[in-house]
Amino acid sequence: MKVLTNESLSSYTTFCMGGICKNMYFPQNKQELIQLALEKKDCRFIGGGSNLLINDSKEFDNVICLRELSQELDISDDGFVTASASVRLQKLINFINKNGMGGIEYLFSVPGLVGGAIYMNAGRGKAFNCTIADHIVSVEVLCLEDTKFGGRGEVAELSKEDCCFGYRNSIFHSNSFLILSAKFRFPEMSAEESAKRRKERLDLCREKQDNLKPNFGSVFCEANPKLMKLVRKLQLGDKDGVHFSGKTNNWLLNSKGKKSEKGSFDKALKLIEKVKMLHKLFRKPCKPEVIIWK
Numbered sequence: 001m002k003v004l005t006n007e008s009l010s011s012y013t014t015f016c017m018g019g020i021c022k023n024m025y026f027p028q029n030k031q032e033l034i035q036l037a038l039e040k041k042d043c044r045f046i047g048g049g050s051n052l053l054i055n056d057s058k059e060f061d062n063v064i065c066l067r068e069l070s071q072e073l074d075i076s077d078d079g080f081v082t083a084s085a086s087v088r089l090q091k092l093i094n095f096i097n098k099n100g101m102g103g104i105e106y107l108f109s110v111p112g113l114v115g116g117a118i119y120m121n122a123g124r125g126k127a128f129n130c131t132i133a134d135h136i137v138s139v140e141v142l143c144l145e146d147t148k149f150g151g152r153g154e155v156a157e158l159s160k161e162d163c164c165f166g167y168r169n170s171i172f173h174s175n176s177f178l179i180l181s182a183k184f185r186f187p188e189m190s191a192e193e194s195a196k197r198r199k200e201r202l203d204l205c206r207e208k209q210d211n212l213k214p215n216f217g218s219v220f221c222e223a224n225p226k227l228m229k230l231v232r233k234l235q236l237g238d239k240d241g242v243h244f245s246g247k248t249n250n251w252l253l254n255s256k257g258k259k260s261e262k263g264s265f266d267k268a269l270k271l272i273e274k275v276k277m278l279h280k281l282f283r284k285p286c287k288p289e290v291i292i293w294k
């Protein structure tokens with residue numbers, strides 16, 4: 001197994017920010033992953049790193065990166081699709097589309113892995129009410145502590161209901177489980193329709209999303225649209241460091257360039273706190289979506 005020491009986590013997040021990891025592990029298969037996850041008690045997991053804001057002045061002991069894990073995709077005779085946690089979302093979508101199924105083409109632009117998407121219950125905006133959970137039958141997990149589904153070290157199968165999916169939320173936020181794979185049921189879809197949906201999604205993202213600078217998608221899963229519009233107009237933050245996008249509501253951007261020119265974790269956190277305060281002032285609910293490793 002590949003192990004890197006004193007590796008900068010900034011290379012593993014789409015926001016290009018993160019401190020040093022003393023030991024970064026890259027398991028190649030499920031057995032290695034399970035053994036490692038049980039051995040390193042307080043380890044953290046990183047998939048696509050596309051929903052993470054990581055402290056850049058902290059040292060992390062053990063991080064397990066799921067990107068080099070074997071990517072398994074399978075379809076049963078009765079149409080159930082199984083994908084391992086390390087499969088890229090685009091790969092899953094291409095696979096189901098090739099097999100005459102579809103339904104999650106809106107995730108074609110999302111730079112995450114299946115495990116991270118299930119953890120986050122990734123989907124379209126709240127108004128559309130579509131998430132990956134719509135198609136989940138069950139999720140295979142390793143219990144990292146004693147749970148009602150199994151004791152520490154046991155592999156368990158959680159039904160969709162067991163996963164307690166909510167808007168960008170799931171039982172996995174308890175961090176009691178490592179997601180290993182998931183079983184899905186997708187509706188039938190013609191190749192023309194799925195290709196059209198993929199293209200529509202990419203066109204929409206090109207038009208609406210501020211992808212020129214490092215980001216992690218939406219900062220908040222609950223926020224007031226009017227206040228977020230104000231934040232966008234003001235482009236709160238430091239233009240040469242961390243700042244809110246002037247193009248996409250609810251997106252925080254980091255600056256490209258040398259490390260010294262980029263924004264810091266402290267500044268990112270302060271901006272998030274500022275927006276939370278603004279909501280408090282107007283008595284509006286506000287909840288971060290991004291997972292923060294303090």
Ligand SMILES: Cc1cc2nc3c(=O)[nH]c(=O)nc-3n(C[C@H](O)[C@H](O)[C@H](O)COP(=O)(O)OP(=O)(O)OC[C@H]3O[C@@H](n4cnc5c(N)ncnc54)[C@H](O)[C@@H]3O)c2cc1C
Nearest residue numbers: 045047048049050051112113115116117119122123179217
């Ligand atoms: C340009 C851009 C566009 C985006 N668009 C969308 C969008 O349209 N909709 C949307 O919902 N999100 C969007 N996001 C956010 C993000 O891509 C999703 O939340 C994605 O599902 C995160 O997956 P990941 O593999 O990158 O997870 P990571 O960021 O690597 O991890 C997120 C959390 O999941 C945990 N985790 C990851 N894998 C596992 C596992 N196997 N077992 C247990 N825990 C695990 C991590 O420890 C971490 O706590 C976007 C982000 C970007 C950068």
